Amino acid sequence: MIVFDHLTKRYGPLVAVDDLSFSVEPGKVTGFLGPNGAGKTTTLRMATALIRPDAGTVSFDGRPYAAIPQPGRHIGIALEPNAFHPGRTALNHLLMLAPYVGADKKRCEEVLGFVGLGDATGKRVGKFSLGMRGRLNLAAAILGDPEVLLLDEPVNGLDPEGIRWIRQFMRALAESGRTVLTSSHLLSEVQQTVDNVVIIAHGKLVHSGSLATLEAGNVPRTIVSTRQRDALISLAQFHHWRVSAGTEPHSFLIEGPSAGEIGAAAGASHIILDQLASQSSDLEAVFLHLTEGQGGMR
Amino acid sequence: MIPAIQSELRKFLSTKMWWVLAIVTVGYVGLSALSTAWALGWLLTDGMASAGAGSEDVGMITAAMGDYHGMVYGMAASLGYFIAAMMGALAVTAEYRHNTIAVTFLAEPRRWIVVLAKVVAALPMGLILAVVAVVSALGLGALGFVVAGDATHLGDSSTWRLAGLQLVTLMLWTAIGTGLGLLVRSQVGVIIGVLVFTLLLEPILRMIFMIFESTRSISRFLPSAASEAAAGGESAYSLVSDTGTVDLLSVPQGILVLLAYGVVFGVAGYFLRVRRDVA
Structure with a gap:
């Protein structure tokens, strides 16, 4: 040891x-x-x-x-x-x-x-x-x-x-x-x-x-694109999803829910999504997620 | 401790540094001894005769020259000492340069053992170079005398005493170099440092010290003076002394002073450098 x-x-x-x-x-x-x-x-x-x-x-x-x-x-x-x-x-x-x-x-x-x-x-x-x-x-x-x-x-x-x-x-x-x-x-x-x-x-x-x-710490990550920025952010806040700006204009990275959950919730709230793409959520993503932040889970 | 010494010797023998410096020694010490012996031998035999000097004049001049055989045979130490120091220093600085020092400290984390092993291993390393230097000085020096028609004095006990003392002196210089290498760590730094100190700074200091009565005794403790004492008392500085002789320490004192330099550099190197982080 x-x-x-x-x-x-x-x-x-x-x-x-x-x-x-x-x-x-x-x-x-x-x-x-x-x-x-x-x-x-x-x-x-x-x-x-x-x-x-x-x-x-x-x-x-x-x-x-x-x-x-x-x-x-x-x-x-x-x-x-x-x-x-x-x-x-x-x-x-x-x-x-x-x-x-x-x-x-x-x-x-x-x-x-x-x-x-x-x-x-x-x-x-x-x-x-x-x-x-x-x-x-x-x-x-x-x-x-x-x-x-x-x-x-x-x-x-x-x-x-x-x-x-x-x-x-x-x-x-x-x-x-x-x-x-x-x-x-x-x-x-x-x-x-x-x-x-x-x-x-x-x-x-x-x-x-x-x-x-x-x-177990593998959190789904999804890229969504929409022109209804404010609506998407309030939706994310309502569901307690982590949302951040994506790399492209009008794109966002949502962490927590699966792509299917996001699509259903967006449809129910009449938010038009131009793109809904599940990120390959492998362990490398978990690793990056852990090391990018200032020390999350212990 | 014994594994550490064995490791140091293997390191030393497994790179080409030692035999490159051995060749340099043959060239520098050997050729200097050869040419000096030839020139002096010729001067005191054929040279004098062709100038029409009588046997009385030759006898007088030979007496005034003093023990010029000893001067030639003493070149192993009097010329070779900085090569020995350089060799000891480079054996250490190569470790820092190529970062094998980290590997060494991983193998033996008690760093004082590494330092001690390096200084002790410097003695047999120095002996290799010392044998090369002494054989060069005696062999090529004697050859020069033979060519000039002078006696070689190779069978004299004084010649063999000189040879033995020079072996000891050069071994000590290698240990001093090891201490210096631990202190300086930089390869270029130690090469420049040794050359500047032995060829420039020390001769100036020594002459200044010799001029004044009050500092004359201090000059005996400078490394080159201690080295001359340890190697049997041959000194090139007799030429610049007003009395014609140079005040040197005795042989054992000279050896002790050289040993002290090695210990001081090694201890200083350990406390100031070796204990630091290896990043």
């Missing part, structure tokens, strides 16, 4: 992470989601003692990261997308980390083979594609065979084949009883992989729970 407890980090007047508390269940894949700049990376860096929080703590089974001897044997981390010396080979990059986790050369080669870099062990990282660097980062994370993995935007830069691979990789880790916390700015990127989600925006928690609880 990873417990994030009232974590706060300020940069001058900006509060990057604001009194953030949540926990990550063992043996599951948890998606750590939020738009770019929401504070995901700062949070993960505070968890791993790279950044000192202004307040709060993060603990792994009760211990802070810095108090775990040989942390790489318990917690595998892929935070830095590009922390490689370009002149060092992939194998040497792992060999340099190997003493810390007690791994030998054979283990390094094995791990490189596992992430699909078996043919590139002697290649300099400077010649690696972004996708290969991503795989090398994961190889470094699993070198010490840890029971917990923290991954920051692991899908970034991967090709479709790489994305499929990393999804299987994370599922396989969870199925073998390991805990995975993976961040992303897109829910759709991890939707098929994660069991639980933790969503933050502006450094604050907006949602934490299983994917199913997120689906």
Whole structure:
């Protein structure tokens, strides 16, 4: 169990992470989601003692990261997308980390083979594609065979084949009883992989729970167009629907009722609708809805 | 602690920086020793003879030259020390430049262990460069003397004492460089800093200190003076001294002063820089 407890980090007047508390269940894949700049990376860096929080703590089974001897044997981390010396080979990059986790050369080669870099062990990282660097980062994370993995935007830069691979990789880790916390700015990127989600925006928690609880927050969104603006707004107010201006002239976004309910109500009130279009209300929409507002449901 | 040191050594040996600097050392130290030995050797043998100097004159001039063999063989440290410092510094600044420092701190979150491991690992790293420098100075220096027809003095115990002391001195300079790298962190900053200080600022300071009676003893504690003391007492500054000799510390004192510089830079680097957030 990873417990994030009232974590706060300020940069001058900006509060990057604001009194953030949540926990990550063992043996599951948890998606750590939020738009770019929401504070995901700062949070993960505070968890791993790279950044000192202004307040709060993060603990792994009760211990802070810095108090775990040989942390790489318990917690595998892929935070830095590009922390490689370009002149060092992939194998040497792992060999340099190997003493810390007690791994030998054979283990390094094995791990490189596992992430699909078996043919590139002697290649300099400077010649690696972004996708290969991503795989090398994961190889470094699993070198010490840890029971917990923290991954920051692991899908970034991967090709479709790489994305499929990393999804299987994370599922396989969870199925073998390991805990995975993976961040992303897109829910759709991890939707098929994660069991639980933790969503933050502006450094604050907006949602934490299983994917199913997120689906429960799935509010229908409908675009309507009408020239009877005032009539539509009073109708929305009467029914307690959330209405906002749409992207086109005379168009409005209504949240809450289904398209059918809106059509029936508008007809009963003699409002002529030029357009009535249900928005594909997938989880991504829920995610956007949650992260756009200043922290709605908790 | 041992894994951290092992990791640092692997980092060091897995990039080309060390052998590039080793080649620079062979070029700079070796060629300087070769040309100086050749020129001095020729001057004191054929050069004098062709100028019609008698054996008495040659003896007198040779005596006035002092231990010029030691001067040539001492170039490993007297010329090579800033390369050793640079190597120690670059090993650290490369970590900041390529952000592998974050990876290192993730592997060992107790950062003081990382700092200690870097300084300790600098000693064997420095030994590699020191061996290259000493072999260059002795090998190419002796070659220069042979070509000029002068004696090499390679079998003298004083030559081997000088060689050994220079190994120690250059190892310490690598550790000092490591401390500097931790303090400065910027690759360009540390290169410019080391060059400006060792080639410009320090020589000026040292000469100013040597002019005044009251500051003369302080000049012994400047890094280059301590280095000369640690490396056996050869000093290029004897030429600018009114007494013809330079007041230096003893060998052990020189070693301790160099060690102190390394410790001060390392501790300052830790408290001022290393403990900061890695963003």
